[in-house]
Amino acid sequence: MDFSIALILLQDGIVNGAIYALxxxxxxxxxxxxxxxxxxxxxxxxxxxxxxxxxxxxxxxxTAYLLPVLGLIVLxxxxxxxxxSGSWSAMxxxxxxxxxxxLLLLWLxxxxxxxxxxxxxxxxxxxxxxxxxxxxxxxxxxxxxxEASVLVLLIVSVAVHFALVGLGLIVFGAEGWRAPTFIDxxxxxxxxxxxxxxxxxxxxxxxxxxxxxxxxxxxxxxRALRATAVNRRGARLVGISTAVSGGLTFTLAAAIGxxxxxxxxxxxxxxxxxxxxxxxxxxxxxxxxxxxxxxVAAAGALLVGILESFSSFWASAYKEVIxxxxxxxxxxxxxxxxxxxxxxx
Amino acid sequence: xxxxxxxxxxxxxxxxPPKGRFSPWGxxxxxxxxxxxxxxxxxxxxxxxxxxPEFWLTELNYIGLAALVxxxxxxxxxxxxxxxxxxxxxxxxxxxxxxxxxxxxxxSPWLGLVVGLVLTGVVSWLLGLITLRLSGHxxxxxxxxxxxxxxxxxxxxxxxxxxxxxxxxxPISFFGISLLKGRYMFFLIWACVLLAAWASSNLLDSxxxxxxxxxxxxxxxxxxxxxxxxxxxxxxxxWAALLAGLSGWLYAHMERTVSPSPFSLSVGxxxxxMVVVGGSSSVWGALLGAAFILVVKDQLQNLLxxxxxxxSNFELxxxxxxxxxxxxxxxxxxxxxVSGWWARLGNGGSRRGGAAPAQAPALPHRARPQxxxxxxxxxxxxxxxxxxxxxxxxxxxxxxxxxxxxxGPNGAGKSTTFNLVSGVIPATRGEVRFLGESINGxxxxxxxxxxxxxxxxxxxxxxxxxxLENVALGAHQRNHVGVLAGALHTxxxxxxxxxxxxxxxxxxxxxxxxxYEQAGNLALGQQRILEIARALACDPVLxxxxxxxxxxxxxEKQELAQVLEQLRDEGLSILLVEHDMDFVMRLxxxxxxxxxxxxxxxxxxxxxxxxxxxxxxxLGGIDDDLPESLRGAEA
Numbered sequence: 001m002d003f004s005i006a007l008i009l010l011q012d013g014i015v016n017g018a019i020y021a022l023x024x025x026x027x028x029x030x031x032x033x034x035x036x037x038x039x040x041x042x043x044x045x046x047x048x049x050x051x052x053x054x055x056x057x058x059x060x061x062x063t064a065y066l067l068p069v070l071g072l073i074v075l076x077x078x079x080x081x082x083x084x085s086g087s088w089s090a091m092x093x094x095x096x097x098x099x100x101x102x103l104l105l106l107w108l109x110x111x112x113x114x115x116x117x118x119x120x121x122x123x124x125x126x127x128x129x130x131x132x133x134x135x136x137x138x139x140x141x142x143x144x145x146x147e148a149s150v151l152v153l154l155i156v157s158v159a160v161h162f163a164l165v166g167l168g169l170i171v172f173g174a175e176g177w178r179a180p181t182f183i184d185x186x187x188x189x190x191x192x193x194x195x196x197x198x199x200x201x202x203x204x205x206x207x208x209x210x211x212x213x214x215x216x217x218x219x220x221x222x223r224a225l226r227a228t229a230v231n232r233r234g235a236r237l238v239g240i241s242t243a244v245s246g247g248l249t250f251t252l253a254a255a256i257g258x259x260x261x262x263x264x265x266x267x268x269x270x271x272x273x274x275x276x277x278x279x280x281x282x283x284x285x286x287x288x289x290x291x292x293x294x295x296v297a298a299a300g301a302l303l304v305g306i307l308e309s310f311s312s313f314w315a316s317a318y319k320e321v322i323x324x325x326x327x328x329x330x331x332x333x334x335x336x337x338x339x340x341x342x343x344x345x
Numbered sequence: 346x347x348x349x350x351x352x353x354x355x356x357x358x359x360x361x362p363p364k365g366r367f368s369p370w371g372x373x374x375x376x377x378x379x380x381x382x383x384x385x386x387x388x389x390x391x392x393x394x395x396x397x398p399e400f401w402l403t404e405l406n407y408i409g410l411a412a413l414v415x416x417x418x419x420x421x422x423x424x425x426x427x428x429x430x431x432x433x434x435x436x437x438x439x440x441x442x443x444x445x446x447x448x449x450x451x452x453s454p455w456l457g458l459v460v461g462l463v464l465t466g467v468v469s470w471l472l473g474l475i476t477l478r479l480s481g482h483x484x485x486x487x488x489x490x491x492x493x494x495x496x497x498x499x500x501x502x503x504x505x506x507x508x509x510x511x512x513x514x515x516p517i518s519f520f521g522i523s524l525l526k527g528r529y530m531f532f533l534i535w536a537c538v539l540l541a542a543w544a545s546s547n548l549l550d551s552x553x554x555x556x557x558x559x560x561x562x563x564x565x566x567x568x569x570x571x572x573x574x575x576x577x578x579x580x581x582x583x584w585a586a587l588l589a590g591l592s593g594w595l596y597a598h599m600e601r602t603v604s605p606s607p608f609s610l611s612v613g614x615x616x617x618x619m620v621v622v623g624g625s626s627s628v629w630g631a632l633l634g635a636a637f638i639l640v641v642k643d644q645l646q647n648l649l650x651x652x653x654x655x656x657s658n659f660e661l662x663x664x665x666x667x668x669x670x671x672x673x674x675x676x677x678x679x680x681x682x683v684s685g686w687w688a689r690l691g692n693g694g695s696r697r698g699g700a701a702p703a704q705a706p707a708l709p710h711r712a713r714p715q716x717x718x719x720x721x722x723x724x725x726x727x728x729x730x731x732x733x734x735x736x737x738x739x740x741x742x743x744x745x746x747x748x749x750x751x752x753g754p755n756g757a758g759k760s761t762t763f764n765l766v767s768g769v770i771p772a773t774r775g776e777v778r779f780l781g782e783s784i785n786g787x788x789x790x791x792x793x794x795x796x797x798x799x800x801x802x803x804x805x806x807x808x809x810x811x812x813l814e815n816v817a818l819g820a821h822q823r824n825h826v827g828v829l830a831g832a833l834h835t836x837x838x839x840x841x842x843x844x845x846x847x848x849x850x851x852x853x854x855x856x857x858x859x860x861y862e863q864a865g866n867l868a869l870g871q872q873r874i875l876e877i878a879r880a881l882a883c884d885p886v887l888x889x890x891x892x893x894x895x896x897x898x899x900x901e902k903q904e905l906a907q908v909l910e911q912l913r914d915e916g917l918s919i920l921l922v923e924h925d926m927d928f929v930m931r932l933x934x935x936x937x938x939x940x941x942x943x944x945x946x947x948x949x950x951x952x953x954x955x956x957x958x959x960x961x962x963x964l965g966g967i968d969d970d971l972p973e974s975l976r977g978a979e980a
Binding site for chain 1: 428501663
């Protein structure tokens with residue numbers, strides 16, 4: 001291996017690592033606030049990437065149909081809840097947010113989809129189609145189980161992952177898609193040149209990470225989420241509702257997933273089930289950060305990305321083995337350093 | 346509560362034959378035996394009847410293979426509380442080993458079985474050694490990691506045929522009969538399943554089984570009873586892996602080809618679903634779960650393409666949705682529903698009031714120290730939690746045949762002192778000597794095996810186990826039954842000794858009528874008494890009782906006091922934390938008073954009662970009408 005190959009590998013590693021860092025942060029966030037180990041995070045990546053790829057190729061993506069369906073399920077559940085509790089005040093908002101808007105969006109997308117659309121509008125539509133699925137899934141699946149143990153929530157997450165992969169297969173089909181690059185050219189950084197597309201991905205990831213940091217340390221909602229992460233019962237006592245913070249968290253997690261999908265769509269071919277492994281690697285990063293610390297998770301993600309790109313050069317068949325075996329010593333080290341008291345829940 | 350017996354060696358209902366022991370095969374025995382026989386008859390009859398369609402047998406073969414894995418996982422996850430997503434990788438290890446050996450070297454499949462099991466055992470032992478240290482949710486994540494790693498290894502090693510796998514595996518032959526046909530293979534598979542079910546049930550119903558059942562919710566407690574929880578975790582992990590490896594061996598010779606995909610992470614997840622669906626604490630639940638999941642998956646594979654007009658594997662969605670609904674609405678699984686219905690059929694006989702276990706030779710007793718000999722010496726014991734000094738350089742001593750009270754207001758550091766002495770938490774500094782030997786830094790387990798028995802301030806029982814079994818856990822360290830002996834039921838004589846001892850201790854403390862009651866059904870006061878019986882079953886020299894009288898009625902307290910006095914007369918030393926002053930004053934020979942982690946006073950009860958510093962701590966000041974001499978002492 002010579003220096004230039006090493007630079008290319010490093011570059012690949014950093015791009016992947018930046019995406020893993022973003023996903024790792026979303027996983028840390030979801031776990032800290034809701035105790036959900038959000039395995040289906042990867043499906044949001046795939047949904048985001050495939051929705052964008054289909055829109056840019058002039059087709060109506062299946063997610064446009066999926067969203068109103070999920071919204072209808074939420075509506076049914078909410079009607080059931082309202083019948084039991086007798087409180088109908090939230091209903092208009094739910095009808096508008098979960099059914100009317102998704103249907104409007106479906107109508108818009110059907111009218112809009114076609115050749116030569118603007119890639120930036122496509123991206124906006126992708127976010128509008130994929131992100132609301134996060135809070136909807138929280139409402140349908142997790143909020144009835146808000147008090148369950150971490151383990152039950154983990155198994156449920158795996159079940160959600162199965163269901164979403166299956167849905168992905170229905171709405172996108174089994175073939176892989178790749179979006180066209182939306183920024184052309186190379187950027188000369190002096191010691192190396194970098195494709196503008198990958199540089200864009202890294203910059204967006206970095207900006208998002210800073211934005212998230214700002215959100216959590218400076219805004220009221222961010223602080224509310226942090227309070228929930230530290231002590232759920234205490235947060236509830238001062239008026240921060242578990243349902244609201246859960247919904248907000250899943251909105252953020254879905255948004256991060258969708259953005260990651262948009263960023264990788266032009267770089268790699270994405271299939272309906274690609275998300276799982278991508279999500280799991282974000283996960284490895286999150287675990288390196290102990291599911292608690294954001295900066296350490298980000299550093300872990302870069303490590304995973306770089307390790308992955310170098311091992312795919314030296315021993316490409318064993319790439320996954322190397323990445324997933326890395327997690328075990330890290331986990332052992334983690335469990336030694338942190339005397340957990342949660343094993344008796 | 347009945348009157349407590351004076352004589353600890355009184356024979357507990359020795360006239361009656363042994364019956365009514367806990368049985369994981371469930372409820373009233375006769376009805377269950379009939380159900381089991383019907384099940385076996387159907388199982389044997391199906392392949393013998395020529396009318397049985399071949400695909401039924403194939404389906405049943407797959408159910409049997411999955412049930413083997415699910416049974417191991419049920420023990421690991423449902424009973425011991427250790428979640429694994431990676432069992433499919435062990436199935437693969439068993440399958441690939443025999444596939445490689447029989448195709449490359451032409452060895453007998455039976456040798457393939459032995460090597461496969463040894464290899465699976467070694468690999469799982471090593472993985473267990475590493476990953477079982479992980480606590481909480483780290484463990485399942487660790488299993489995902491090695492599950493994926495092993496799967497990718499299978500798919501990338503050239504000698505194992507990479508993603509194409511290994512074809513052309515010979516069928517098993519059994520005394521010259523080739524098990525090529527599914528009908529013949531059926532017998533071997535289901536013989537393995539039934540053997541595994543039998544051995545697993547036996548294991549649960551034995552000394553190691555009780556320790557394993559304590560892992561999920563009572564690991565700290567079990568350590569204080571002398572149970573080596575770390576090694577039992579590995580034992581049950583290897584057990585589950587071996588069952589998976591066995592299933593892999595059968596699979597390889599039934600399919601006669603192996604490839605990586607049946608050993609992937611998602612199949613491992615499917616096994617976990619089987620356990621969740623079946624209900625996670627019974628071998629029959631695992632069987633039911635395996636059957637349910639495979640049948641539903643099959644039906645979904647048949648139905649969904651008809652509805653959705655496509656041939657892709659959409660059953661994933663149905664599967665995921667089913668699991669979500671299951672966890673939301675029936676998180677205990679199907680087996681409790683079935684067995685509850687079955688128990689209500691006919692006579693739902695209660696186990697309460699069943700005869701006590703049969704007379705058995707007494708367990709060996711520890712040598713007790715001479716009366717008056719120094720048993721416990723605490724010198725300068727200190728515990729800091731960050732900046733908080735919970736126990737501040739406490740010193741005291743105890744002699745054999747003495748009851749010592751440790752009293753003080755709430756938050757005085759009494760329970761922390763207990764935990765320091767019994768090794769549950771390490772001391773910041775200071776020394777604890779037990780029978781002249783320094784026990785500083787020893788684990789709770791090794792302190793327990795030296796003869797320190799204890800109860801807990803917050804009752805720590807295994808609520809779904811019977812009262813008798815809870816107490817038998819206390820006698821864990823007094824004899825030895827290995828996992829194999831437990832699984833093959835060659836331990837019955839030793840098991841009888843343990844149960845007999847447990848019954849004796851329960852009768853002594855007055856719980857003789859509740860032997861087969863679920864411990865969780867007892868009133869709180871009775872649960873505390875149960876903890877005392879459990880501590881006594883350890884055959885302790887020193888007994889640490891943390892608020893034993895809390896929640897007891899007046900008469901029960903009187904009875905408890907009698908029992909403790911009698912124990913003292915037998916030469917036991919008892920250290921007592923208690924808030925009921927009448928109880929403490931009546932019983933103790935010696936008192937230590939603590940406040941804010943510091944020792945305030947020490948001496949005979951009568952003396953301490955008059956001590957003005959103590960009164961200050963308890964009552965916040967001295968009454969004006971106290972004698973002049975005491976007020977002087979305060980100044």
